[in-house]
Amino acid sequence: MSALSYVSADNNSPWKTYLSQVERVLPYLGEVSRWADTLRHPKRALIVDIPLEMDDGSVRHFEGYRVQHNLSRGPGKGGVRYHPDVTLEEVMALSAWMTVKCAALNLPFGGAKGGIRVDPRELSLKELERLTRRYTSEIGTIIGPQQDIPAPDVGTNPQVMAWMMDTWSMNTGATSTGVVTGKPVHLGGSLGRVKATGRGVFVTGRVMALRIGLPLENCRIAIQGFGNVGSVAAGLFAEAGSLITAVQDHSATLYHPDGIDIPALTEWQRQNGSISGFKGATAVNHDAFWGYDYDILIPAALEGQITAERAGKLRCRLVLEGANGPTLPVADDILRERNITVVPDVICNAGGVTVSYFEWVQDFSSFFWSEDEINIRLDHIMEQALLAVWQKSQTLKVTLRTAAYAVACERILIARKERGIYP
Numbered sequence: 001m002s003a004l005s006y007v008s009a010d011n012n013s014p015w016k017t018y019l020s021q022v023e024r025v026l027p028y029l030g031e032v033s034r035w036a037d038t039l040r041h042p043k044r045a046l047i048v049d050i051p052l053e054m055d056d057g058s059v060r061h062f063e064g065y066r067v068q069h070n071l072s073r074g075p076g077k078g079g080v081r082y083h084p085d086v087t088l089e090e091v092m093a094l095s096a097w098m099t100v101k102c103a104a105l106n107l108p109f110g111g112a113k114g115g116i117r118v119d120p121r122e123l124s125l126k127e128l129e130r131l132t133r134r135y136t137s138e139i140g141t142i143i144g145p146q147q148d149i150p151a152p153d154v155g156t157n158p159q160v161m162a163w164m165m166d167t168w169s170m171n172t173g174a175t176s177t178g179v180v181t182g183k184p185v186h187l188g189g190s191l192g193r194v195k196a197t198g199r200g201v202f203v204t205g206r207v208m209a210l211r212i213g214l215p216l217e218n219c220r221i222a223i224q225g226f227g228n229v230g231s232v233a234a235g236l237f238a239e240a241g242s243l244i245t246a247v248q249d250h251s252a253t254l255y256h257p258d259g260i261d262i263p264a265l266t267e268w269q270r271q272n273g274s275i276s277g278f279k280g281a282t283a284v285n286h287d288a289f290w291g292y293d294y295d296i297l298i299p300a301a302l303e304g305q306i307t308a309e310r311a312g313k314l315r316c317r318l319v320l321e322g323a324n325g326p327t328l329p330v331a332d333d334i335l336r337e338r339n340i341t342v343v344p345d346v347i348c349n350a351g352g353v354t355v356s357y358f359e360w361v362q363d364f365s366s367f368f369w370s371e372d373e374i375n376i377r378l379d380h381i382m383e384q385a386l387l388a389v390w391q392k393s394q395t396l397k398v399t400l401r402t403a404a405y406a407v408a409c410e411r412i413l414i415a416r417k418e419r420g421i422y423p
Contacts, residue, residue: 003092047088049138066113076148080150097325109357140167145178145364178363190356191369193352194228200348204348205343208386219241223300231262231266244259244262249274250274254278293315294316295316299327317340342401350385
């Protein structure tokens with residue numbers, strides 16, 4: 001059965017959102033649009049059953065996925081998500097966004113993504129290890145340093161990547177650090193990787209704020225999601241003199257008009273696992289988050305958060321998409337009409353995959369860079385990519401998202417055209 005058979009009828013589903021974004025860019029692709037159907041079909045989708053012996057002796061089964069959307073420009077690249085709401089359709093969309101993201105940054109990768117439908121918080125450490133090792137063995141035939149390189153995503157971390165690397169290495173008979181990225185540093189991981197995505201949000205935000213004449217000093221910022229991406233971005237903007245006036249996660253929404261103490265909130269979250277109960281701000285209703293006055297909004301949680309209704313209520317000048325697919329297409333139109341600039345996910349949150357590329361390169365050469373070198377290279381690549389997209393948007397008179405897709409899809413389809421079809 002084709003992976004496309006699993007697509008839901010919901011027009012706001014992640015895959016439908018991605019397809020809508022592709023449709024919008026087709027008029028700007030010229031002669032390579034002949035190959036555009038390539039973008040609508042994942043190259044390979046694997047569904048695996050993962051039996052797991054629990055600590056109490058019972059056996060449970062979990063469903064896992066690995067999707068390779070497009071490999072025309074290089075091996076697949078994309079994270080592995082452990083979350084109770086993971087579906088094949090979501091993983092397909094995330095893999096497609098990775099294809100576009102890698103091409104927009106001009107990284108030599110295609111797009112891939114993986115996931116298991118599980119709540120990792122309900123598993124012991126040993127159960128999580130057994131789950132990871134079985135999943136890695138099941139998808140092992142399609143991953144590899146030159147085939148498809150997984151990385152951390154929601155619900156996974158460097159320890160999970162270490163288990164994946166070890167399992168694949170044991171099954172192939174030789175240690176291969178380059179099979180995954182986002183590993184612990186002493187196992188071939190890269191300095192700067194943990195903070196890379198949040199840093200990328202800050203770098204692209206700084207560049208775009210300058211373009212639209214928005215000073216970062218005393219700039220009011222709201223952040224949805226306070227994990228690795230949101231917390232790091234919050235810290236960097238606060239250091240630049242911005243006021244983080246609202247923060248929301250799954251547990252609470254906090255508001256302080258004079259700015260929340262981000263180091264204190266980060267420490268509270270580290271100790272308590274969420275921002276709930278933090279005394280340095282007022283806890284407000286979740287829906288209130290979308291109604292305050294901000295200069296910048298950073299959605300850094302899950303996809304589909306900016307709906308048409310929320311887009312109509314937003315009072316900000318700039319949206320920085322720290323999450324993948326946080327803005328629905330209909331909301332995109334409303335934001336454009338309201339002159340709210342959106343830095344799209346495929347550029348804004350690409351810091352993680354960029355430093356993953358650095359890690360992959362370092363593993364092949366067994367020569368590692370300092371964190372300062374990592375950050376300098378990251379900042380340069382992201383700034384240049386965003387400026388190229390900005391220039392394209394000015395030339396075509398389109399949004400940054402459509403411009404990013406125009407740049408990326410042209411690169412993908414030229415590669416498809418030049419490689420041809422075999423046999």
